[in-house]
Amino acid sequence: MTTSLPSESIRNEFDLKPYLESRRAIVDSALLNYLHGSRRNDAEILAAMTYSIQAGGKRLRPILCMAAAHALGGSEAEALPVGCALEMIHTYSLIHDDLPAMDDDDVRRGKPTSHRAFSEATAILAGDALLTCAFQCLADHALQQPPQQNGQWLKIIALIASAAGQDGMIEGQMRDIAAEGNELALDELEQLHLLKTGALISAAIESGAILGHADAEAYRSLKEYGRCIGLAFQVADDILNEVGNPEIMGKAVGTDRLHRKNTYPALLGLSAARQKAADLVNRALRSLEIFDTKSDPLRAIARYVIERRR
C-alpha cells in the first residue's frame, strides 16, 4: 500500500532497508544462539521452538526496542536480549493463535503452522516453552549485569508480563475470538487491537525507553509513538489483506472479507482506513519531535509501517 504523507514529515533521508536487514540478522542470530544454549539440544520441543522462531518474521518488536534505546543514546546491544524475549512471546502467540481451537490456520508465512508440522500437543507445548523461555532469557541476562541495574531489569520483566498477560495481549485474543461473527464498533475494534498487538509493541518501545533511561517526558512521547504505530500497523495489515499482492505477501488476500472479519476497511471503507493509518503515523512522528537525529530509525519505521507491501 502507499499512503501519501504530509511534506513536513518527508525530511528524513534515513536508509531503512539496510538498517532493518542488519538488525534482523542480529536478532535472528541472537535468538538461535539463545535457543541452542538449551541443555537438551536434540529434544523435539527445541526443534518445534526453533521451527517457529525461524519461520521468518520482520522482527519488528526487537528492532523497535533497539531503536527506542538508541533514540535516547542507549545501547542497541543492551536491548537485544529484551528484543529476543519479545520475539519469543510474539512467536508463542502466533503458534497458539493458529491452533485448531483458535484460528485453525494450516499455513503461516508460506510454511505449515506448528501443529501441522509437528502435532497439536507439541505446538501447545512449544508455545508454552517460548513464553517461559522469554522470562528466562530476561532473568538470565539481568543476572549477568551489574547489581545496580537489577531494578531496571525487574521493571522490564514486569512491563512485558503485564503487556503479554490477561490485561494485555491475551485479553485482546479473547476479544478477537468473541468478535467472530459480530460486528464491532470502531472504538471496540481499536480497543481489541490496542490489546492484541498494541500492548506488546508498546512494551517493546517502553522497554527500550527504560534501557535508555528516558525521563518522564521522553517516556510519555515514546509511549505515544508506540501506541500510534501499533494501531497503524494493524490498520495497514487490514488494508494489505484487502488490496495487497499475494505473491509479495506470501499469503492469500481477501480472506478477512471472506470471513466477514472486523477490519478497518470493512468499517470505514478503504479510503478512510488509509487516511486513518496516515493520521496515526503522523501522530507518531509528531511525538518524536523532542528527539534528535538518533530517533531517525524510529521515524523511518513509522513510515515503513504503512508503506510496506507485506
Added chain:
Amino acid sequence: MTTSLPSESIRNEFDLKPYLESRRAIVDSALLNYLHGSRRNDAEILAAMTYSIQAGGKRLRPILCMAAAHALGGSEAEALPVGCALEMIHTYSLIHDDLPAMDDDDVRRGKPTSHRAFSEATAILAGDALLTCAFQCLADHALQQPPQQNGQWLKIIALIASAAGQDGMIEGQMRDIAAEGNELALDELEQLHLLKTGALISAAIESGAILGHADAEAYRSLKEYGRCIGLAFQVADDILNEVGNPEIMGKAVGTDRLHRKNTYPALLGLSAARQKAADLVNRALRSLEIFDTKSDPLRAIARYVIERRR
C-alpha cells in the same frame, strides 16, 4: 496408602494437619487477591483463571516454599508471592495437560476441566495467562522490596523459568506424551518424573532456600530433599491410582493400569514401589539432619507425601 518407616524417623510430633490447613487458607486467599487485582475484573479470561485456581489443590508447592524458607529462619510471608507464582504455573500445566490434544480429560478434582467448563480456546488462553501472571506476580512483588533484594528475586525468576521451561516441566510433558503405548525402563520413568513434576517441586524448595539465605551446604541438602520428595510424591500417586479409595480421592482409580501407563507399581510391583517411596522419604529425612526443629514442617510433609490417602 500406608508405608512403614524406620523408627528413627518417627520422633517427630509436629501436628501437620492444622499446619497444612492454615497455610493452604493463606495461599488460597493470596492467590485470589492477586487475581482480583487484575484491571479487568469482569473478563471471561479472569473467570477461567480463577475457576482453575479455585479447583482446590493441596498447594503443596507454595507450602514447601514457605516451609523451606522457615527451616532456615526466613519468613513464610516473604515466600508467599513465590508460592502463588508456583501454584499459577502448576495450575496452568494442569489446564494444558487436560486439553483434548494432550490427556483429553473431562474431569479434574471432581469438576469439569477448564476446556469443558469454558471452551478449548479459553482454556489454552487461561493457561497462557496463568503462566504469564506468575512472572508478573514475582516481578511486581520484587519491585516493592528494598533494592538490595533485587538480585535475589531475579535469581528466583530465573530458577522458576528454568524449572517450568523446555529443560524442565515442559520436557517432562513431552516425554510423557512420547511414552504413551511404550514401556519405559525404570531410569527413563524416573527422568520423566524428575522433569514433569520434580522440577517445579525442586524449584519451590530452592526458592525457599534462596529466601532463607541458605549457605552452600544447606542449599545442597534442601535440593536433595526436594528431589527425593518430588519423586516420592509421584511413586505415591501411582500407588494411589492402583489401590486408593476413589471416594476419598474424588477420582477414579485403576485408570493407569487400564491405559497401560508407565507407573512404578507396573514396573516394580506394588510392594517394591512402596519400598521405593519409603526409601525416598528416608533419604529426604536424612538430608534434613543438619537443620534444627524449624525444619519439622518439612519432615512432616515428607512423611505425608507417602501417607496421604488422596
